[in-house]
Amino acid sequence: MWRSIPKCLINNIIFRNRVQRLPAGQNSLCRPKQEVSLQIYRPHTPTAFKISMPISVIEKVEAFDKQRCITVHWDDGNHSQYPYVWLRDNCQCPQCFLSSAKARKLPIEDLDVNISVEKVISTDSKISVVWPDQHISEFDSNWLKTRSFAQTTRKERQQKLFLTDRQNWGSELQIPTASFEEVLDNDEVAYQWLKTLRRIGVMLLKNAPAEKGQVAKLGERIGYLRLTFYGLTWQVEDKAGANNVAYTSGKLSLHTDYPALHRPPGIQLLHCIKPAEIGGETQIVDGFHVANQLRQLNPDAFRILTSIFVDFTDSGVDYCDFSLQSKHRIIDLDHNGKVVQINFNNATRDSIFDVPVELVHPFFSALKDYMNLMYKPENLITFKMEAGDVLTFDNWRILHGRQNYISTVGSSRHLEGAYASWDEAMSRLRCLEQALYGNK
Amino acid sequence: MWRSIPKCLINNIIFRNRVQRLPAGQNSLCRPKQEVSLQIYRPHTPTAFKISMPISVIEKVEAFDKQRCITVHWDDGNHSQYPYVWLRDNCQCPQCFLSSAKARKLPIEDLDVNISVEKVISTDSKISVVWPDQHISEFDSNWLKTRSFAQTTRKERQQKLFLTDRQNWGSELQIPTASFEEVLDNDEVAYQWLKTLRRIGVMLLKNAPAEKGQVAKLGERIGYLRLTFYGLTWQVEDKAGANNVAYTSGKLSLHTDYPALHRPPGIQLLHCIKPAEIGGETQIVDGFHVANQLRQLNPDAFRILTSIFVDFTDSGVDYCDFSLQSKHRIIDLDHNGKVVQINFNNATRDSIFDVPVELVHPFFSALKDYMNLMYKPENLITFKMEAGDVLTFDNWRILHGRQNYISTVGSSRHLEGAYASWDEAMSRLRCLEQALYGNK
Numbered sequence: 113m114w115r116s117i118p119k120c121l122i123n124n125i126i127f128r129n130r131v132q133r134l135p136a137g138q139n140s141l142c143r144p145k146q147e148v149s150l151q152i153y154r155p156h157t158p159t160a161f162k163i164s165m166p167i168s169v170i171e172k173v174e175a176f177d178k179q180r181c182i183t184v185h186w187d188d189g190n191h192s193q194y195p196y197v198w199l200r201d202n203c204q205c206p207q208c209f210l211s212s213a214k215a216r217k218l219p220i221e222d223l224d225v226n227i228s229v230e231k232v233i234s235t236d237s238k239i240s241v242v243w244p245d246q247h248i249s250e251f252d253s254n255w256l257k258t259r260s261f262a263q264t265t266r267k268e269r270q271q272k273l274f275l276t277d278r279q280n281w282g283s284e285l286q287i288p289t290a291s292f293e294e295v296l297d298n299d300e301v302a303y304q305w306l307k308t309l310r311r312i313g314v315m316l317l318k319n320a321p322a323e324k325g326q327v328a329k330l331g332e333r334i335g336y337l338r339l340t341f342y343g344l345t346w347q348v349e350d351k352a353g354a355n356n357v358a359y360t361s362g363k364l365s366l367h368t369d370y371p372a373l374h375r376p377p378g379i380q381l382l383h384c385i386k387p388a389e390i391g392g393e394t395q396i397v398d399g400f401h402v403a404n405q406l407r408q409l410n411p412d413a414f415r416i417l418t419s420i421f422v423d424f425t426d427s428g429v430d431y432c433d434f435s436l437q438s439k440h441r442i443i444d445l446d447h448n449g450k451v452v453q454i455n456f457n458n459a460t461r462d463s464i465f466d467v468p469v470e471l472v473h474p475f476f477s478a479l480k481d482y483m484n485l486m487y488k489p490e491n492l493i494t495f496k497m498e499a500g501d502v503l504t505f506d507n508w509r510i511l512h513g514r515q516n517y518i519s520t521v522g523s524s525r526h527l528e529g530a531y532a533s534w535d536e537a538m539s540r541l542r543c544l545e546q547a548l549y550g551n552k
Numbered sequence: 553m554w555r556s557i558p559k560c561l562i563n564n565i566i567f568r569n570r571v572q573r574l575p576a577g578q579n580s581l582c583r584p585k586q587e588v589s590l591q592i593y594r595p596h597t598p599t600a601f602k603i604s605m606p607i608s609v610i611e612k613v614e615a616f617d618k619q620r621c622i623t624v625h626w627d628d629g630n631h632s633q634y635p636y637v638w639l640r641d642n643c644q645c646p647q648c649f650l651s652s653a654k655a656r657k658l659p660i661e662d663l664d665v666n667i668s669v670e671k672v673i674s675t676d677s678k679i680s681v682v683w684p685d686q687h688i689s690e691f692d693s694n695w696l697k698t699r700s701f702a703q704t705t706r707k708e709r710q711q712k713l714f715l716t717d718r719q720n721w722g723s724e725l726q727i728p729t730a731s732f733e734e735v736l737d738n739d740e741v742a743y744q745w746l747k748t749l750r751r752i753g754v755m756l757l758k759n760a761p762a763e764k765g766q767v768a769k770l771g772e773r774i775g776y777l778r779l780t781f782y783g784l785t786w787q788v789e790d791k792a793g794a795n796n797v798a799y800t801s802g803k804l805s806l807h808t809d810y811p812a813l814h815r816p817p818g819i820q821l822l823h824c825i826k827p828a829e830i831g832g833e834t835q836i837v838d839g840f841h842v843a844n845q846l847r848q849l850n851p852d853a854f855r856i857l858t859s860i861f862v863d864f865t866d867s868g869v870d871y872c873d874f875s876l877q878s879k880h881r882i883i884d885l886d887h888n889g890k891v892v893q894i895n896f897n898n899a900t901r902d903s904i905f906d907v908p909v910e911l912v913h914p915f916f917s918a919l920k921d922y923m924n925l926m927y928k929p930e931n932l933i934t935f936k937m938e939a940g941d942v943l944t945f946d947n948w949r950i951l952h953g954r955q956n957y958i959s960t961v962g963s964s965r966h967l968e969g970a971y972a973s974w975d976e977a978m979s980r981l982r983c984l985e986q987a988l989y990g991n992k
Contacts, residue, residue: 180913195912202903210800212793214867215899219805220923225916261909270906273863273877335872339776341979353652360650365659373975375815421887423713427654427982432775435982436975437713447861459655463642466710469701472635473620476665483660535813535876539781542867542875 168257173234182232184239184256192260197225199241203249274538275310278509280401282490287396288312292320292502296329303544305504306334306537309379313506314396320383322499327381327530330502334540338377338531340370341426341434348382348527350519355428357459361388361519366397366486366511367457369531372426372436376455378534380507384497388525391517393496394503397486399454399511403443405491406482407451413478417442420475423462424455439466442479453508486511497527508534608697613674622672624679624696632700639681640667643689714978715750718949720841722930727836728752732760732942736773743984745944746774746977749819753946754836760823762939767821767970770942774980778817778971780810781866781874788822788967790959795868797899801828801959806837806926806951807897809971812866812876816895818974820947824937828965831957833936834943837926839894839951843883845931846922847891853918857882860915863902864895879906882919893948926951937967948974 169187176183182199185191201216201223203209208218231242237253258269271277288308294301295317308315320326327345331337337344342356351359358364370376407414418441427435440455456479465472485491494515497503505512517525609627616623622639625631641656641663643649648658671682677693698709711717728748734741735757748755760766767785771777777784782796791799798804810816847854858881867875880895896919905912925931934955937943945952957965 181909193909195909197916198905198912201916210794210797210899213796213799213899214865215797216901217797217802217899219803220898220916220920221805221927223916223920225913225920255903259904261905261907261912263908266906269904273904274879335781335874336779339779341775341976354650356653357650357655357657359653362657363659365661375975425654433983434775434976434979435986436979437982438975439714458660459650459653459657461656463695464699464709464713465638465701466706467701468703469621469633469635472638472701473665476637476641476660476663480660480663480665487661535815535878536781536874539874539876542877543873546875 167237168253169236170234170239170253171236173232173239175229175232177228180226180228182229182239182241184234184253186257187236190262192257192262192265194256194259194261196227196229197223199249199251200224200227200243202251203247204251205247205249207247208249273542275307275541277311278313278400279311280404281312281398282401283493284490285312285398285493287314287316287493287495289316289318292317292326292500296333299544299548302333303541303548306541306544309504309506309537310541313398313400313509315504317502317504318500320500320502322385324385324528326383326502327528330381330504331530331532334379334532335536336532338533338536339431340373340377340531341428341431341436343431345528345530346430348525348529350524355430361391361517361525363516364513365458366395366483366513367459368399368454368511369457369507370426370460371440371455371457372424372438372460374438374440377507377531379532379537380503380505380512381530381532382497382503382505382512383528384499384501384503384526385528386499386524386526387497388517389520389523391515392525393494393515395492395494395513395515396503396505397491397493397511398509399456399486400451400509402482402485402491403451403454405485409485410478410481412474413481414443416471416474416478417482418445420467420471422455422475423464423466424457424460425462425464426460437462442482454511456511506534507531607677608693609676610674610679610693611676613672613679615669615672617668620666620668622669622679622681624674624693626697627676630702632697632702632705634696634699634701636667636669637663637665639689639691640664640683642691643687644691644695645687645689647687648689713982715747715981717751718753718840719751720844721752721838722841723933724930725752725838725933727754727756727933727935729756729758732757732766732940736769739984739988742773743981743988746981746984749944749946749977750981753838753840753949755944757942757944758940760940760942762825764825764968766823766942767968770821770944771970771972774819774972775976776972778973778976779871780813780817780971781868781871781876783871785968785970786870788965788969790964795870801831801957801965803956804953805898806835806923806953807899808839808894808951809897809947810866810900811880811895811897812864812878812900814878814880817947817971819944819972819977820952821942821944821970821972822937822952823942823968824939824966825968826939826964826966827937828957829960829963831955832965833934833955835932835934835953835955836943836945837931837933837951838949839896839926840891840949842922842925842931843891843894845925849925850918850921852914853921854883856911856914856918857922858885860907860911862895862915863904863906864897864900865902865904866900877902882922894951896951946974947971 171185171187174183180196181193183191183193210217228244229241230244233240239251241249290301290305295305305315348358350361354360368376369380421439421441424438424440425436442456443451444453446452611625611627614623620636621633623631623633643658650657668684669681670684673680679691681689730741730745735745745755788798790801794800808816809820861879861881864878864880865876882896883891884893886892
């Protein structure tokens with residue numbers, strides 16, 4: 113159902129701390145909270161868009177000069193506080209906000225951080241703030257409610273924006289699959305692909321044509337691939353004079369790709385064009401899940417791997433000549449202590465190791481303990497990719513490896529790989545969500 | 553002078569903790585420390601290369617099972633410790649190390665972290681370690697010495713690898729300049745350009761052709777540009793329906809570009825094809841220098857800006873449709889408390905602000921204090937770019953802005969911009985250094 117919101121009657125007017133309430137009868141537009149799908153006019157958003165959320169109805173508004181906050185009381189009994197300075201900072205008028213760019217024009221230099229409020233006028237769906245210089249800022253009730261500073265609202269909002277909840281897994285995981293062609297052609301499938309990549313960390317796309325050029329199509333689906341010194345896409349084959357251990361027929365132990373970059377690729381796309389006849393099985397493990405096991409089983413090792421910086425290096429010639437150096441903790445935590453990134457490739461771990469000598473042995477012990485946990489049968493998945501499989505995975509979370517294989521002349525194993533970035537993939541996910549469900 | 557190092561005579565042999573010294577006469581090859589330029593045979597580095605450093609001469613070697621370390625005594629009176637596990641981990645033999653990729657083959661799974669040593673044989677320029685399984689690892693004395701775990705060596709090494717020393721500046725800075733064409737054609741000038749970009753944070757390249765395509769050439773000089781949702785290069789002009797505040801004729805207050813990405817571009821290249829007739833002056837400030845002033849003058853504000861995460865957002869359509877969200881501290885510190893990155897663009901700072909309501913006002917106060925310091929005359933540089941100028945700067949450090957300008961039909965201001973990444977630029981710097989001076 114699509115309809116326009118009628119211009120609501122005024123609920124109350126606040127002249128500084130004094131609330132001027134209007135007759136109760138004029139409050140009749142207060143509606144019960146309901147799920148509706150409606151076209152809503154947003155003064156500074158150029159295109160109308162569909163939203164599907166409860167209408168947030170304002171019951172009354174209070175302004176508190178002492179706390180420099182406005183309190184909005186909602187008809188569901190809850191209330192939200194909005195600091196004056198934040199309201200002034202986020203004025204949505206054309207003078208303060210460039211609607212075509214959805215960006216703030218008002219510079220910090222021109223913001224009075226100690227601003228007071230002259231007057232507040234509210235309806236059940238809007239508040240208007242009159243500032244001392246008579247500038248007026250209007251705020252839609254839904255816009256305000258989604259920006260509530262309450263902890264629960266913030267937490268939900270952040271989860272929705274960044275999809276930070278992950279589902280841990282061990283060897284019991286049935287690797288989620290989707291059709292390669294459907295990911296390219298069907299928005300709903302593409303959306304589920306990226307959501308799965310975020311939550312589970314891995315998805316196997318099936319039945320891609322067994323020829324080069326398929327990972328590039330996935331790059332276009334996201335937006336673009338991430339170019340590195342190995343090229344926009346790269347061929348994993350047994351090569352003479354290999355400039356990377358992956359370009360041999362040898363075993364690759366579990367690793368993340370490219371820690372020699374300070375920001376390793378967030379997403380890896382690996383397309384099997386031709387599997388090895390004998391060997392070459394793929395191995396994957398949930399690095400976050402195993403890191404959390406290490407935290408429980410060996411807190412000292414966990415502390416070492418989350419604190420010591422390890423040097424990585426990669427030099428050679430491919431897309432062009434290169435000489436990379438980086439420093440990473442093996443396990444990155446966020447400011448809340450949550451595991452958010454694994455950086456480990458034993459091949460490119462530098463012989464230069466920037467730690468006091470007495471930390472060297474504890475570091476190796478800790479690293480070995482972490483690796484031993486990864487290789488436990490309950491954590492490790494081993495499977496053989498088929499021609500046309502595209503393994504897509506979170507390179508900040510999943511460690512991958514391969515068994516060695518027998519390289520045969522003229523009929524060798526061939527994968528084509530590429531990298532994409534999480535910012536870009538999350539952007540595509542939000543765009544798809546907006547197109548499919550209209551959620552903002 | 554180029555010459556080969558003769559195969560040295562054996563200095564001493566250690567059988568576990570027992571040092572077997574050879575007759576003193578056989579020590580005659582110990583040379584005084586001297587600066588030489590020589591061709592040195594590195595068993596597992598395919599191409600010989602020039603080095604210019606003192607030869608590290610081994611006086612004697614001791615092995616200590618209790619500490620699981622080998623101690624190398626140098627002829628300059630110093631000594632260095634090398635843990636057994638680190639030596640085994642860094643064996644350079646073809647079984648353990650892939651020389652064509654300069655990468656480790658030995659996996660952590662196969663590394664005995666509690667390994668002991670069977671025998672150590674040393675000459676004045678090499679040690680050979682025989683492990684209990686009779687595997688032998690050989691290490692060149694120079695290779696060992698540059699990998700010393702001593703604090704001073706590590707510090708020098710890290711400075712050389714990452715060039716972390718910065719030179720702070722205020723408005724007294726004469727912006728360093730170089731010829732655009734020379735940066736493209738002359739390795740020494742290109743090297744100085746990247747070194748200056750690292751140390752000072754800004755360099756103005758002069759006399760580029762006043763037409764599009766020049767920043768792309770700088771990208772090729774580095775290796776490649778960083779593609780973003782605004783394209784590989786982008787045109788800064790006054791555009792109708794601008795999808796970015798930069799694409800107007802309005803003032804841009806001091807900012808870093810693209811904090812809506814979790815890893816904003818490290819380097820920005822801005823080529824002035826046509827300056828505005830009136831207005832459009834460029835402003836730059838050393839964000840690190842001002843952050844350190846804030847740390848002194850207002851520690852509370854500094855603490856707030858280095859701890860609170862701020863939401864950034866950017867959505868629209870350009871290279872393709874996009875919807876970015878990110879979280880940054882305004883001032884990033886490394887684990888030693890050193891300022892390493894500024895993330896601030898008021899235009900794309902989100903109205904969503906994920907903090908408890910009581911932190912909102914302190915945040916705005918702190919941010920305003922930081923901005924006020926930036927705009928102080930002693931910190932701010934204002935200048936007008938000329939046609940053919942390419943302003944190149946460290947986008948993690950330098951905040952830039954522009955004065956508003958008068959936009960005239962058919963004769964408007966036009967800049968072309970592009971981004972590059974620090975990892976790639978540092979890689980080019982190391983490659984140039986190697987080519988010019990042979991330092992590794």
